[in-house]
Amino acid sequence: MKVCGRMVNQSRVLVLVLSCLYSYVLALSQQDTSTEDPVSEIRHLLPKANFANNSVTNVTVQLGATAFLPCKYRHLADHQVSDDQVSWFRRRDWHILTTGIFTYTNDERFTVLHPEESDDWTLQVKYTTRRDNGTYECQLSTGTGVISQFVNLHVVVPQAFILGSKDYHVQLGSTIKLVCVIKQSPTPPQYVFWYHNEHMINYDTQRGGINVSTETGPKKTHSHLVITDARYQDSGNYTCSASNTQPAFSNVFVSHGDKMAAIQRRKAAGGAANLSVICSWLWSFLAVVFLGLR
16 A cells, blocks of 8 residues: 555556646747737727727738838718728827828838729838837728728748758769748749859859759749759858848758768768667666655
8 A cells, every 4th residue: 555655646646746847838938029019008999999899901021122002982972981081090109190191100112002083092101110010090981981992911931941961962973953932922032043152053054063043932932052063062061041141051961972871871870879868868867766665
């Protein structure tokens, strides 16, 4: 009975320890990393957007591009909509951006586009930034109340990366193949350049055997770099640089066949060693917990 009781207590403590570790990791992963909300202290006093009874439009734009937030009000039954009846608000801080064709912000990136005698009141946002993310309200004031249209603006940041490991090992005389992927890019990049140690090689005719092909898509762009008959001097840093994102890097190592085999063996041994260390640490931790209960 004493042994069983001791085992039950040990199990309870172990569960408690693991639960605490899980709660700590979960708390770290849920930390708020958003920027400071300028109206957080009074947000509960502001009216909430009634999306159920008003139109909602989603607009996605690439970082730095121009966003066009649509808003259209047809003429009212008894008269034409006047300029002072339509206003744009940014709901994040309830800042009035425009009223009619006039702008009420020092940020010159915001402009309303309203062709004369048209129903369109499009809000133009130039050179979009991450802080432009959020909901915007186009509001029509009438004699009987307010009609609103909402636009959710999503500013996405393109990302570039080269498939595979950061260190690319290849045998002497074989073919180097690198693939660069640009994702989260609603607008395809105007160009994708490849560099070898800061030397652009897209159109390198002196080396020969270099081919670059780029495939653009609605959301992703793939750029392929192929170098035949790899030589020792082909080793070094390779950079994929697109017009709309930060560059991506990869290190290429050209080695003789015997050296390649040695490199592969070192990689396999390193992976096994890392797994052994993790297992050893875990068993040591469990042993300390159980010994402490005796």
